[in-house]
Structure formats: structure tokens, C-alpha cells
Amino acid sequence: MKILYFEDDLIDQKSVKRLIQKNYPQVELYLASNEEEFELIIEKMDFDLILADQFIDSVHVFNYIKRLHNQKIVLISGMDSIFKEKNDIEIDLIGFLTKPIKAEDLEKYIIKKSTIENLADGDEDFMAELKASIKSEISKEIALYNEEDSNEAKANWVHKTKSKITLLEVHELHTKAIELEKKLRNNINCDDDLKTYLKAYREVLKQL
Amino acid sequence: MNEIERVLLVEDDKVEVLKFKRVIKQLEIKSEFSISRNGEEALQYLEKGEIIPDLILLDLNMPRMNGFEFLEAIKNTEFERIPVVILTTSNSDQDIEKSKRYKIQQYVVKPIRYEDYKLEMGRIFNRELSV
Numbered sequence: 001m002k003i004l005y006f007e008d009d010l011i012d013q014k015s016v017k018r019l020i021q022k023n024y025p026q027v028e029l030y031l032a033s034n035e036e037e038f039e040l041i042i043e044k045m046d047f048d049l050i051l052a053d054q055f056i057d058s059v060h061v062f063n064y065i066k067r068l069h070n071q072k073i074v075l076i077s078g079m080d081s082i083f084k085e086k087n088d089i090e091i092d093l094i095g096f097l098t099k100p101i102k103a104e105d106l107e108k109y110i111i112k113k114s115t116i117e118n119l120a121d122g123d124e125d126f127m128a129e130l131k132a133s134i135k136s137e138i139s140k141e142i143a144l145y146n147e148e149d150s151n152e153a154k155a156n157w158v159h160k161t162k163s164k165i166t167l168l169e170v171h172e173l174h175t176k177a178i179e180l181e182k183k184l185r186n187n188i189n190c191d192d193d194l195k196t197y198l199k200a201y202r203e204v205l206k207q208l
Numbered sequence: 209m210n211e212i213e214r215v216l217l218v219e220d221d222k223v224e225v226l227k228f229k230r231v232i233k234q235l236e237i238k239s240e241f242s243i244s245r246n247g248e249e250a251l252q253y254l255e256k257g258e259i260i261p262d263l264i265l266l267d268l269n270m271p272r273m274n275g276f277e278f279l280e281a282i283k284n285t286e287f288e289r290i291p292v293v294i295l296t297t298s299n300s301d302q303d304i305e306k307s308k309r310y311k312i313q314q315y316v317v318k319p320i321r322y323e324d325y326k327l328e329m330g331r332i333f334n335r336e337l338s339v
Contacts, residue, residue, distance in 0.1 A: 025323040118322050119230055126230065133222040156269050163297055164223060166320050185300065 001110060002028045002045070006038050006052040006061065007076070016051070016101055023103040024110050038064055049109055051076055051097075074109055076101065115167055131208060138164055138205045145198055147191065154194065155184035161201055168208075173200055212333060215239045216261040218250040218278065219295075220270040227322075228265075231329045239263075239333070246270040247278030254287050261290060263313075265332075268296040268303060279310040293332055 003020070007013040013031060020027050030047070032038040034057060052061045054077040065073055074095045097105050120127035141161050149157070162177045176197055183190045219225050225243055232241070242259065244250035247270060268275035275294060282288050291313045296303070299317045307315045316332065319325045
């Protein structure tokens with residue numbers, strides 16, 4: 001997802017930049033801090049979303065963005081008054097944010113790609129190959145599970161499954177895998193937990 | 209800086225191999241890659257002597273011959289001079305400590321987030337290798 005953040009206050013710019021990079025690493029973020037930079041970048045590329053501060057160098061940002069068409073724009077302000085102003089000027093905004101911006105404020109505007117989507121990066125053939133590989137690896141691992149194995153071997157088994165769980169972002173199971181591996185490395189028997197884990201792992205395979 | 213022309217990736221997990229190839233493509237790394245699915249295959253590959261890699265990226269948790277067993281097998285052989293980077297999901301102190309017994313370049317814990325993984329790969333391939 002490509003986002004342009006139009007903001008003249010460099011401190012705000014820095015903090016939102018950090019926020020986006022930290023919470024939405026998949027976002028390709030571009031910055032413009034004045035009219036010239038904005039014009040130049042808008043000329044060159046399209047964006048999935050534009051985050052625009054209400055005032056750029058004391059000029060209302062509507063003066064810059066009014067000529068844009070079919071752009072998703074979110075207006076950012078230090079004041080709540082923007083709601084009133086929105087009705088005065090005919091600009092198609094998809095939302096408003098009030099400073100200071102928090103990660104959760106951006107959630108409804110930023111599409112969070114999954115790890116495998118990020119990895120495939122729009123390449124459908126690769127996505128199909130990746131999914132097929134994940135399926136085959138999970139099937140192989142399920143078949144390899146042996147209740148009679150030592151705790152160390154079981155820990156290695158859990159460890160192997162973890163990479164698929166991570167990739168598929170099954171967070172609850174990932175936490176469980178960490179716990180189980182730790183116990184097994186400390187030679188603590190946890191066969192019942194392992195059975196539950198194996199069942200959940202089978203479910204992951206079914207969902208694919 | 210020593211050019212990394214040939215790389216041997218020792219990894220049994222198909223998904224990890226796919227992920228690795230993807231990153232290499234995205235980073236436009238031009239090195240030539242060979243893949244061995246475990247330590248035993250890697251050893252056979254080296255012993256054939258046709259191609260000597262400039263770098264070995266080594267997973268630890270593998271069947272037949274794991275990463276440490278492979279390092280043990282090449283210890284005090286001509287292959288010991290090949291730079292090895294351990295590339296693993298294991299961050300256990302035990303494994304990190306054990307890796308110090310061998311002449312490895314680096315111990316890299318594979319980052320969970322794909323972007324971090326990509327960054328780490330970029331770092332590995334830009335790093336100067338001491339032979």
C-alpha cells in the first residue's frame with residue numbers, strides 16, 4: 001500500500017512516519033512537507049491513500065488537494081473544527097483524524113497485508129506455490145509426529161511447525177508453540193498439550 | 209570486499225527455501241545459489257568439489273544431519289575456511305553457545321517479520337566476508 005503523508009510540521013511528520021513504519025511495515029510511505037514537494041510527487045505517482053494536514057504553511061490544504069480526483073484522502077487536524085469545514089468545501093474525503101495520531105486511528109484506512117501476501121507481493125503464481133509448499137510441509141510434519149519420541153525430538157518438531165504458524169500468522173498457536181517448546185527443552189512432559197497442539201495444527205492445514 | 213558469487217543454502221524446509229528465494233529476488237542479489245536439504249547433502253555437495261561456495265547459509269534444525277553435525281563434519285577440513293552464517297529460528301542460549309565452538313561468521317536468528325527478514329538478508333549479502 002502506497003501512502004503519501006502531506007505535513008509541514010517536521011515533528012508531526014517524524015512521529016507519524018515512525019508510527020506507520022512500526023505498525024504497518026508493509027506500507028510504502030512518501031512524504032511531502034510543502035506545496036512544491038506535494039506537486040512533484042503527485043505528478044509522478046498515484047497513492048492508495050493521502051494523509052493531509054489541514055494547514056500547510058498556513059494555507060488550507062484544500063487549496064492543494066481540490067484538484068485531485070479519485071483519491072482517498074484523510075484530513076488531519078489539530079482541531080475538531082475540520083468537521084464543520086468539510087461541509088463548506090466540496091472535497092471527497094474518506095475520513096478525519098485529530099492530532100496526536102495513534103496507531104489505532106489509522107487502522108481503518110490502512111490495509112494490513114498478511115505476511116504471505118507481503119511475501120508474494122501480488123505475484124499470484126508465487127502465492128500458489130507458497131501455499132502449496134506450506135500445505136505439503138504441514139502434512140509432512142503432522143505425519144512425522146511421534147508420541148514415542150524424546151522430549152528433545154518433540155521440541156524440535158514443535159520448532160519446525162512454528163515457522164509455518166508464524167508465516168500464517170496464527171498468533172494464538174504461535175504463543176502455544178513457544179510455551180511447548182520451552183517446556184520440552186526443559187524436559188517437562190506435556191503430551192496432552194501436544195495432542196491439543198497437533199489437533200490445532202491439523203485445523204490450520206484444513207483451513208488452507 | 210570479497211564478492212559472494214556462489215552460495216550454498218542448507219535448509220530442509222521448502223517454505224523457508226521459497227521465502228529465501230523470494231527475498232533474494234526482491235533484493236536483486238545476483239549470487240548463484242545451490243540448495244542442500246540437510247547437512248549430509250551439503251557435505252556430499254562439497255565433497256564432489258565441482259563448486260566451492262563463497263558462503264554457506266546453514267539452518268540448524270534439519271533431519272539426517274543437522275547444522276551442528278555438519279559443522280563438526282567439516283571441522284579441520286579444507287571446507288572449514290568457507291564462511292558460514294547460521295540462519296535459524298532458534299534463539300536458544302544453548303544453540304548460540306554451541307555455535308561458538310565453530311568458525312562461523314555469524315549466528316542469525318531469522319526475524320519473524322518479513323520486512324526484518326529482508327533487511328537481515330540485505331545485511332548478510334553486503335557484509336564483508338573474512339576468509
